[in-house]
Amino acid sequence: MLIKIAAKNALSENDVTDESVYMDRRSLLTRMGFLGAGALLSTPSQAGIFDLFGGEEPEEVALAKLQYQAAAADPQTLTPENKVISHNNFYEFGTKKTQPQQMARGFVTDPWQLTVNGMVNKPLTLDYQQLHKRLPLQERIYRLRCVEAWSMVIPWVGFPLADLIRQADPTSKAKYVAFKTLYDPEQMPGQSSRFMGGGIDYPYVEGLRIDEAMNPLAFLAVGLYGKALPGQNGAPIRLIVPWKYGFKSIKSIVAIELTDKQPPTTWNILAPDEYGFYANVNPAVDHPRWSQASERRITTGGLLADNRIATLPFNGYADEVAHLYKNMDLRKHF
Amino acid sequence: MLKVIIHLCALWPLVWLYTQAFNDGLGADPVKYVIHFTGIGALNILLITLCISPIAKYFRQGYLLNVRRLLGLYVFFYACLHLTNFIVFDLQFDWPLLWGEIIERPYITVGMAALLLLLALSVTSPMAIRKRMGANWQKLHNWIYLVVLLVCTHFIWSVKSDITEPLIYFAMAFVLLWFRKDKAWRFIKFFGKHRKPQNGIKTTPKS
Ligand code: HEM
Numbered sequence: 001m002l003i004k005i006a007a008k009n010a011l012s013e014n015d016v017t018d019e020s021v022y023m024d025r026r027s028l029l030t031r032m033g034f035l036g037a038g039a040l041l042s043t044p045s046q047a048g049i050f051d052l053f054g055g056e057e058p059e060e061v062a063l064a065k066l067q068y069q070a071a072a073a074d075p076q077t078l079t080p081e082n083k084v085i086s087h088n089n090f091y092e093f094g095t096k097k098t099q100p101q102q103m104a105r106g107f108v109t110d111p112w113q114l115t116v117n118g119m120v121n122k123p124l125t126l127d128y129q130q131l132h133k134r135l136p137l138q139e140r141i142y143r144l145r146c147v148e149a150w151s152m153v154i155p156w157v158g159f160p161l162a163d164l165i166r167q168a169d170p171t172s173k174a175k176y177v178a179f180k181t182l183y184d185p186e187q188m189p190g191q192s193s194r195f196m197g198g199g200i201d202y203p204y205v206e207g208l209r210i211d212e213a214m215n216p217l218a219f220l221a222v223g224l225y226g227k228a229l230p231g232q233n234g235a236p237i238r239l240i241v242p243w244k245y246g247f248k249s250i251k252s253i254v255a256i257e258l259t260d261k262q263p264p265t266t267w268n269i270l271a272p273d274e275y276g277f278y279a280n281v282n283p284a285v286d287h288p289r290w291s292q293a294s295e296r297r298i299t300t301g302g303l304l305a306d307n308r309i310a311t312l313p314f315n316g317y318a319d320e321v322a323h324l325y326k327n328m329d330l331r332k333h334f
Numbered sequence: 335m336l337k338v339i340i341h342l343c344a345l346w347p348l349v350w351l352y353t354q355a356f357n358d359g360l361g362a363d364p365v366k367y368v369i370h371f372t373g374i375g376a377l378n379i380l381l382i383t384l385c386i387s388p389i390a391k392y393f394r395q396g397y398l399l400n401v402r403r404l405l406g407l408y409v410f411f412y413a414c415l416h417l418t419n420f421i422v423f424d425l426q427f428d429w430p431l432l433w434g435e436i437i438e439r440p441y442i443t444v445g446m447a448a449l450l451l452l453l454a455l456s457v458t459s460p461m462a463i464r465k466r467m468g469a470n471w472q473k474l475h476n477w478i479y480l481v482v483l484l485v486c487t488h489f490i491w492s493v494k495s496d497i498t499e500p501l502i503y504f505a506m507a508f509v510l511l512w513f514r515k516d517k518a519w520r521f522i523k524f525f526g527k528h529r530k531p532q533n534g535i536k537t538t539p540k541s
Contacts, residue, residue, distance in 0.1 A: 079362075082362075083361075083362035084362075086361055086362055087361060087362030087363055091495075091496075095495075095496040097361070097362070097363065097366075098361055148494065150363060150366075195498045198494075198495045198496035199495055199496065199497070200495065270495060271495070286438075289439055289440070289441060289491065289492075290435070290439060291431060291434065291435060291438075291439075293431070294428070294431070296363075296365060296424065298362055298363060300358070301358055302354075302355050302356045302357055302358035302359070302360070302364050303352075303355040303356055303364045303365060303368065303423050304356065304423075305358075307426075308424075308425065308426040308428065
């Protein structure tokens, strides 16, 4: 069956004229500056876009292209787009890695409402348009380390979380930031069926300490690979906390609340001995059921191309974030 | 003829699997894919193997019993591939990590126990050895009931939170054990007899 799909891909690629590919790349080039475009073009996944236009699934809408400031060139090999959008942990759309891509087809994200409230002086509500317009968009190439010991390198598009929080003007009482995913069982089959949703109590919630949230690395992504986020990657807006395990990076956010108490977080509620509130990437603290000392980096190629590499403290972002945890026992606060 | 079909059914999926795997045709994480495919494959064949004697008995098709050995060996073969995939593609020959995983991760320990039992059953499967072992052969091969429970436990412990599928496998295993509940019960009693008395009556009080 997979053979057939591959053949179809090849066809749809031929269907697209060379010129439109060229024009598309050219407009990207002019818009983003040479370096960023170079990083994008060097991956073979560009063709993935065109799959979406292919006649196969008519309900699939083309993802909007975003205007943003491109990231500087990055020596790391990016995870190709087709793998970023087909290998997802988003239990709202099924617990199998490939399910969200199927199940999130037709997920409606416009209209959308994201509220920022709680202990703030200027509560905000952003609609879909404002997610892309309110703050200038920039590209960030981040490593994403899943708690399941695999990782990807992904070019996100979005804005620093701190910039949005600052606009809401937190009061001095605010110590934590709580996040919540959309609750919509009609659209999210995992929320309406215990069997599909992996036994999680929905809506999915996450949280950060305020100093973590204000760290320049903490990022709200509205896109990846230059286009609006696909549903399975957490459209229309998601958190990226690159020094923490992937489950902290909550998807499809509808509410951000500033509070004075440590907010509950979904995986911690489900299995407190396996997933802590902090969930910083830490090769020295194993998951009770598997080692976190190393990870498999997902890039291109088949079985043999897969690399096992050492996992770094704070996922390699220690210089930027280690100071946040200076006097903490990270074995206890895992 | 039946055996030819079994060979084809067991080998063809593997040809497909590895062709796809080496050509990047198995999605984003081919390593997990091949591990899961061979693991589930081994468990599926194991359950099919356990279906044989109830079916043969019910339909009085004695000749079916002859394929149990072949199927059993394929269980072992798939399980070996499963472990090989894990070592070669996942751990990438990181032997200290493998050793650490075997002793530290309960689900791997249980998987290893199941694999060693399968090894014991496989090496004693030739007719000549079977004849030589006499009644002990049956006693040894009754351990397959433990293997199926170990593998289901291995499965349920290996998943992060979605235990639906392993629970379905547990249910199927229990149904198959139910068909031979007398024998299984004797096996458990035999097992109990050979343990130290204080372990035999341990009821793990929780308070
Ligand atoms: C030394 C022995 C073994 C090792 C190291 C091992 C290792 C593993 C690993 C790493 C996984 C994947 C966990 C994950 O999702 O990350 C797994 C899953 C599994 N294994 Fe094993 N295993 C062993 C023995 C066995 C045996 C003997 C069987 C069956 C006869 C078996 C059947 C399974 C099944 C059914 C799964 C679940 C697959 C799925 O989630 O789709 N394993 N094992």
